[in-house]
Amino acid sequence: MKIAVIGLGSIAQKAYLPVLTQRADLELVFCTRNTEVLHQLARQYRITETCTHYQSLPAMGIDAVMIHSSTRSHFEIAQFFLNTGLPVFVDKPLFDHYSLCETLYELADKQNPLPSLNESNGR
Incomplete structure (x- = not known):
């Protein structure tokens, strides 16, 4: 599975990259606007595909995205990828803002509706 990791700040570096980069079944693509961090982490983790603009990622054949950018950028980036149908x-x-969280939830549900509780219980 090819997963894009968007935002390579301290949380991604401490919590996610050490685990994700150990998985042999994952192919990672790194994405951040900070080119110095991008190149340093790509070298460190031997990542061959990188970009500085998240809009370029769908053309790179990714299967899903993990967004670790600043909180204020989450809505725009998540909305972009939910509209592509990617996980x-x-x-x-x-x-x-709660209303924007609701908007993203509704968009995600429209793209890939969750089964109702009755359906998931086999009723």
């Missing part, structure tokens, strides 16, 4: 994981907090 999206967003670091917490999702956003600092």
